Amino acid sequence: xxxSFHLPQGNEVPILISVPHCGTEFPDELKDQYNPTLIAAxxxxxxxxxxxxxxxxAMGMAMIHATYSRWVIDLNRDPQSKPLYADGRIITAxxxxxxxxxxxxxxxxxxxxxxxxxxxxxxxxxYPYHQKIEEQLTRLKNKFGKVLLWDCHxxxxxxxxxxxxxFPDLILGDADGTAASPGLIxxxxxxxxxxxxxxxxxxxxxxxxxxxxxxxxxxxxxxxxLEMTKVNYLDDHETRYDHGRAEKMRELLKRxxxxxxxxxx
Numbered sequence: 001x002x003x004s005f006h007l008p009q010g011n012e013v014p015i016l017i018s019v020p021h022c023g024t025e026f027p028d029e030l031k032d033q034y035n036p037t038l039i040a041a042x043x044x045x046x047x048x049x050x051x052x053x054x055x056x057x058a059m060g061m062a063m064i065h066a067t068y069s070r071w072v073i074d075l076n077r078d079p080q081s082k083p084l085y086a087d088g089r090i091i092t093a094x095x096x097x098x099x100x101x102x103x104x105x106x107x108x109x110x111x112x113x114x115x116x117x118x119x120x121x122x123x124x125x126x127y128p129y130h131q132k133i134e135e136q137l138t139r140l141k142n143k144f145g146k147v148l149l150w151d152c153h154x155x156x157x158x159x160x161x162x163x164x165x166x167f168p169d170l171i172l173g174d175a176d177g178t179a180a181s182p183g184l185i186x187x188x189x190x191x192x193x194x195x196x197x198x199x200x201x202x203x204x205x206x207x208x209x210x211x212x213x214x215x216x217x218x219x220x221x222x223x224x225x226l227e228m229t230k231v232n233y234l235d236d237h238e239t240r241y242d243h244g245r246a247e248k249m250r251e252l253l254k255r256x257x258x259x260x261x262x263x264x265x
Contacts, residue, residue: 002125005132006056006063013060013261014144016136017053018210019152020075020129021046023066027125030072033106042069044092044100046154048241052233053152055250059257062136066129071096071105073121075129076151076208081118084208095121100161130213137214137221146220146264148184150257151210153227156238163204169197169232173207173225179215180222187263188224191256197232 002023026039050065057063066075077094078084084091095113098104113121133149140147157166170192174180192199207215207225215223230238233246 001128002068003064003066003129003132004050008060008062009057011060012062012140012143014140014147014264015056015061015257015260016133016140016147016149017056017061017063017152018133018149019046019050019053019063019065020210021066021070021153022048022050023068023070023072025067026069026072033108034071035103035105035107038099038103038105039069039071042071044070044096046152047230047234047239048246049152049154051241052246052250053253055254056257059254059261061257062140064129064132064136068125073118073125075126076153076210078209079122079126084212094118100159102161130210133210133214141219141221144264147222148180148260148264149210149214149221149223151207151223151225153205153208153225154230154233155227157229157231167204167227167229168200169229170195171200171203171205171227173202173205173211173227174223175207175212175215176202179207179211179217180224181217183263184222184224184260187259188226188256191252191259195252197252 022045024042024045026034031039053063073095081094092100093112095118097106097110097112137147137149155167172188172192174185189201205227211223211225214221233242233249234240235242
């Protein structure tokens with residue numbers, strides 16, 4: 001299975017948590033094609049984000065997270081490979097052939113994954129994750145009349161292929177206000193802005209394919225993406241889980257969700 005799904009505990013609330021980039025596994029039929037040194041610790045992973053959010057079921061929120069690496073297929077890219085941004089930044093492909101820094105992922109140094117292989121990976125690994133999200137959003141909307149999808153991401157403080165300077169600590173994305181209602185956006189920002197972290201809204205990330213595809217506030221289906229720099233829950237090398245830093249972030253996230261639950265009620 002290319003994802004893990006966790007049911008809510010206790011009183012369910014109309015929020016679904018998605019973590020599409022935390023996967024580190026590679027399917028048996030593909031793993032021998034990759035550079036073994038790179039896939040031993042896939043660098044473009046949103047490391048431990050599913051662990052950071054593992055309080056979600058206890059707050060009544062269902063949670064889905066990827067098990068396979070985004071190097072197999074990126075669950076937050078358009079399945080037709082339409083670019084998410086047009087500002088000149090380097091964007092890896094739906095099925096990337098290089099790392100974010102341009103290192104070849106495959107033993108044969110291929111420049112791209114051919115379309116027939118991409119099509120197979122869409123069927124095997126991409127669509128099942130998205131179908132599970134769709135199923136859960138439909139279920140929650142039928143139960144509560146409204147639903148919020150929260151898409152969770154993390155990134156290194158500096159990725160020079162996107163921008164030369166450090167990223168803010170937290171970046172809330174809502175596709176320029178089209179993926180969620182103003183009330184939910186303001187509720188989330190209201191908590192984040194009163195935290196000790198630097199916060200940005202829709203810049204340099206406004207939400208990926210998941211946020212843009214599923215967010216439809218006119219139909220009471222809302223979606224928000226939170227990007228955070230890894231140093232806020234990992235160590236200074238951005239590789240090991242730092243329980244002290246993570247706990248501070250978890251407390252902030254719990255306050256955000258507490259306020260969102262009230263707003264949705």
